[in-house]
Amino acid sequence: MTALExxxxxxxxxxxxxxxxxxxxxxxxxxxxxxxxxxxxxxRRIIEATKNQAAAYKLNFAFYEADGLEGLKNLEKTLKFxxxxxxxxxxxxxxxxxxxxxxxxxxxxxxxxxxxxxxHPYMGFDSLSPFLEYEDKLNFILxxxxxxxxxxxxKLELKEGSFVYQKxxxxxxxxxxxxxxxxxxxxTKVEELNDNMNLINDLPVLLPGVGAQGGKLEDVVEVxxxxxxxxxxxxxxxxxxxxxxxxxxxxxxxxxxxxxxLTVKNILS
Amino acid sequence: MTALExxxxxxxxxxxxxxxxxxxxxxxxxxxxxxxxxxxxxxRRIIEATKNQAAAYKLNFAFYEADGLEGLKNLEKTLKFxxxxxxxxxxxxxxxxxxxxxxxxxxxxxxxxxxxxxxHPYMGFDSLSPFLEYEDKLNFILxxxxxxxxxxxxKLELKEGSFVYQKxxxxxxxxxxxxxxxxxxxxTKVEELNDNMNLINDLPVLLPGVGAQGGKLEDVVEVxxxxxxxxxxxxxxxxxxxxxxxxxxxxxxxxxxxxxxLTVKNILS
Numbered sequence: 001m002t003a004l005e006x007x008x009x010x011x012x013x014x015x016x017x018x019x020x021x022x023x024x025x026x027x028x029x030x031x032x033x034x035x036x037x038x039x040x041x042x043x044r045r046i047i048e049a050t051k052n053q054a055a056a057y058k059l060n061f062a063f064y065e066a067d068g069l070e071g072l073k074n075l076e077k078t079l080k081f082x083x084x085x086x087x088x089x090x091x092x093x094x095x096x097x098x099x100x101x102x103x104x105x106x107x108x109x110x111x112x113x114x115x116x117x118x119x120h121p122y123m124g125f126d127s128l129s130p131f132l133e134y135e136d137k138l139n140f141i142l143x144x145x146x147x148x149x150x151x152x153x154x155k156l157e158l159k160e161g162s163f164v165y166q167k168x169x170x171x172x173x174x175x176x177x178x179x180x181x182x183x184x185x186x187x188t189k190v191e192e193l194n195d196n197m198n199l200i201n202d203l204p205v206l207l208p209g210v211g212a213q214g215g216k217l218e219d220v221v222e223v224x225x226x227x228x229x230x231x232x233x234x235x236x237x238x239x240x241x242x243x244x245x246x247x248x249x250x251x252x253x254x255x256x257x258x259x260x261x262l263t264v265k266n267i268l269s
Numbered sequence: 270m271t272a273l274e275x276x277x278x279x280x281x282x283x284x285x286x287x288x289x290x291x292x293x294x295x296x297x298x299x300x301x302x303x304x305x306x307x308x309x310x311x312x313r314r315i316i317e318a319t320k321n322q323a324a325a326y327k328l329n330f331a332f333y334e335a336d337g338l339e340g341l342k343n344l345e346k347t348l349k350f351x352x353x354x355x356x357x358x359x360x361x362x363x364x365x366x367x368x369x370x371x372x373x374x375x376x377x378x379x380x381x382x383x384x385x386x387x388x389h390p391y392m393g394f395d396s397l398s399p400f401l402e403y404e405d406k407l408n409f410i411l412x413x414x415x416x417x418x419x420x421x422x423x424k425l426e427l428k429e430g431s432f433v434y435q436k437x438x439x440x441x442x443x444x445x446x447x448x449x450x451x452x453x454x455x456x457t458k459v460e461e462l463n464d465n466m467n468l469i470n471d472l473p474v475l476l477p478g479v480g481a482q483g484g485k486l487e488d489v490v491e492v493x494x495x496x497x498x499x500x501x502x503x504x505x506x507x508x509x510x511x512x513x514x515x516x517x518x519x520x521x522x523x524x525x526x527x528x529x530x531l532t533v534k535n536i537l538s
Contacts, residue, residue: 097415164422
């Protein structure tokens with residue numbers, strides 16, 4: 001299955017929630033601290049509990065790199081717990097000159113084996129093209145992000161009329177010859193999402209920012225419903241994995257994603 | 270010594286060349302392939318040969334991540350070969366939402382122990398601020414990069430008149446309260462460098478792109494000389510470390526950086 005097929009498959013089952021495994025040692029429930037490898041055991045239990053409800057899993061490299069080599073070993077091992085038919089997103093936000101981006105693509109796609117990645121557009125086409133060579137993968141390029149800093153550069157107005165992030169979306173569409181590109185659009189920016197649905201057209205969309213960052217799942221789903229389209233993931237990290245700090249953290253994670261899926265189902269039916 | 274002090278110290282000695290340790294296993298000289306750890310032995314010999322001439326060392330994470338965990342172990346070990354008083358730049362090009370950038374800062378500054386980092390500005394202030402908290406470090410933010418893709422977004426003209434990359438430079442100056450920011454400016458973009466020296470003012474500048482990418486050392490040094498300022502590094506990677514594929518690769522690397530330093534000295538005197 002290609003990455004796009006995995007996305008479509010889960011979306012057809014009305015599953016749109018991507019579980020963000022932003023696992024921070026300092027936020028782990030007491031109960032896993034007695035394990036030999038608390039982060040890995042935490043991830044294993046979260047995945048085991050949520051895998052029938054999750055549309056995808058997103059692992060942000062930063063949370064693993066912060067623990068150095070041990071952290072990256074955990075990232076590698078965590079991927080093995082995720083069923084083959086569920087999309088895995090390496091939230092790496094990479095981007096460098098061509099020969100260097102090629103090395104990052106090797107790392108995230110060949111060495112770690114992720115199905116998808118997130119990428120910074122700032123350095124332009126040749127910084128993205130080595131990733132775009134991978135036909136079976138999905139490259140989510142940052143367009144309008146969920147954070148306050150999105151106003152600093154992404155939302156600057158260009159002389160030609162559009163905003164910087166809109167120019168990024170236009171360019172991604174132009175570069176999407178292999179049908180393996182998508183964009184990242186903040187779930188906190190629902191008004192802009194709605195206004196740009198024609199521009200985004202059929203590009204897959206990864207939407208972080210629901211929960212701790214203030215985005216509302218219902219609002220995002222309504223926009224896609226009104227535009228009669230699927231091919232998107234709404235990422236929830238802290239809202240699922242840290243829902244409960246008791247020994248039942250995994251059951252609570254399951255209950256939370258079950259509720260989120262039900263919310264989506266109710267809107268769509 | 271703070272990162273800025275290390276930069277100033279070397280610049281006062283008229284040393285401006287940063288050695289880019291973009292070590293690619295496939296490009297190693299035959300002679301080191303018989304070693305237990307060829308990449309590490311190659312880096313050790315390059316550093317040993319060039320350390321009296323180098324103004325800084327820049328390690329691009331991509332080249333190490335491409336070898337997975339072993340690669341990152343090599344990155345960690347390579348740093349130990351670099352004398353304490355020479356600036357080390359983690360060319361990581363990171364940038365994410367605030368709580369995530371904090372994790373990247375922990376990784377690059379606390380875990381690996383680099384003196385400086387390169388950062389993507391796209392996501393704005395809160396994606397940079399966790400790095401800017403480190404008073405003794407130097408944060409080089411991408412402004413106008415050396416690659417062809419710099420035209421795609423960095424050089425878009427804004428409605429307010431300037432280009433995107435100029436707005437980035439303006440913002441970095443505004444955010445530089447702790448005097449720990451710099452910018453990345455492509456050595457292939459000498460005309461724009463010259464035109465923007467007033468705007469850049471006294472921000473430290475990291476200039477990649479000399480050699481394989483087509484930038485000329487002489488041109489860059491002339492611009493800084495004409496503007497009576499220092500506080501910059503010109504990075505050379507392939508042109509130094511792969512100058513020679515014989516067993517004398519380290520001597521050739523030394524000869525090359527010696528020549529580059531002499532070129533600079535001749536221009537400045």
